[in-house]
Amino acid sequence: VQPLPDEIATVVWDGTGAPPGGRIEFFVPPFGVGNAKATPALSGLKVIQLMSAGLNRWDEFVPEGVTLCNASGVHASTTAELAVAGVLSLLRELPYFADQQRAARWSQKQAGTLHQRRVLIIGAGAIGTRAKVALEALGGDVTMLARTRRPGVYVLADLPELLPTMRVVILCVPETPSTLGLVDAAFLAALPDDSIVVNIARGSIVVTDDLINELNTGRIRALLDVFDDEPLPAGHPLWTTPNVLLTPHVASLCEGWQERAFSFLRDQVVRYVTGQPLANVVAGPR
């Protein structure tokens, strides 16, 4: 990875104590430390550059005249990869076969398959699009849903019609007022028996207690990478709920993520100092 250009002066701040003094035009909050509570008082601030695709509420704290950018795309293939891994692992019952292996039992249980199975991907950004191509190559019948209706893309208002026909739902949608608590008891009840839910978006998209009820009956199975509280607290009922795979918010946190993130950041800083349009602008003046 190429270093930052020499003319860029950097200051590392651990987020505790007073923010650094002097002019700080370009601010990169730490990766994966939960939701923003406020933007620190930085003199001369022009850009807040998140290293995540999710906004973690930074959009609520953008000062006047400041541009907010995310890192959509940087983690797209790795995040889609975990979603697909979860779908395939659950459909093909790899946890069941692991149990059989531990017991040294040869048991040719007929598992499910993606073949001709309907999959709803909620969130048609870089992550959802990559997951779609991978799942279609393996015979899945994929439908996309996003904020804006366009050819081949449904919207939230279509859910009552879509859900009874789906067997897999992948959540890779931003946390917004319309997606908070989207996957509740009614959403889950509309899915057919033996459906799968994968959440690699944000914990708040799912009403956890409602999902736990369905997981306990075995009607729904799930992979969850994100949670209302992270780290998932000791004693939380999810730890002992059946039919769910839990991963500790590692969808993007895998080999090489620092290099991928830094490489994007470097290019973005160069765009900033040379006056080119910034990539991944989410809110703000340019």
Add this chain to the structure above:
Amino acid sequence: VQPLPDEIATVVWDGTGAPPGGRIEFFVPPFGVGNAKATPALSGLKVIQLMSAGLNRWDEFVPEGVTLCNASGVHASTTAELAVAGVLSLLRELPYFADQQRAARWSQKQAGTLHQRRVLIIGAGAIGTRAKVALEALGGDVTMLARTRRPGVYVLADLPELLPTMRVVILCVPETPSTLGLVDAAFLAALPDDSIVVNIARGSIVVTDDLINELNTGRIRALLDVFDDEPLPAGHPLWTTPNVLLTPHVASLCEGWQERAFSFLRDQVVRYVTGQPLANVVAGPR
């Protein structure tokens, strides 16, 4: 699924005792019962139609004037699906996270990822091709290898040059004299540390003891769906070898396989009785 046309008379034979008398032109051996030892003496035999993609040595026992067909393609997407499930599950360390979940531990271990990782698919048929598209959508850097060199497809003679650059090898190649025992100690030693081998072809492609040695050191991890002896015998060392996922030859044996197989078989029988060219001819007069 549509039934066979009315004019087709069928005889079901369980393979024990004398073969049925009368004229049997079209013979469908049972699915997944191991290698052929001989072709039964059937009067008027014209076609042997396997329900598997693999030939299981039936090609060695095709009588004069008889056509051998396989069912390549019928199981392609489900078999590719298990291979991709194995690759992703191992790379993203889902077994490790399952252990953490059982211990109610939040441990953000940095797992591997397919992103920019080199994958060698040995076998460029329907299975390998589907796996390639899926893995590329998730950022993998895929190389194909087959019997015949063509643009973008390497051959066995290239292995010494290719293997040191690969991190994932998927075996979906037919069992032939040149692939028997292909994955031996030298093959495995040529792979870099922390590589993954997935075998959804035939057990005989891998020298099991050589693989077990590498699995025991942890240098290689694997998913094996096929074995020298199936069912894998009680007490076989693989049952207790670390770093391997074992599935009991279920790559194609998942929901709906009977319907997919029967639908192909019906179309093939109709082609036979109406004198059209047969699909998937592997050996024989037409």
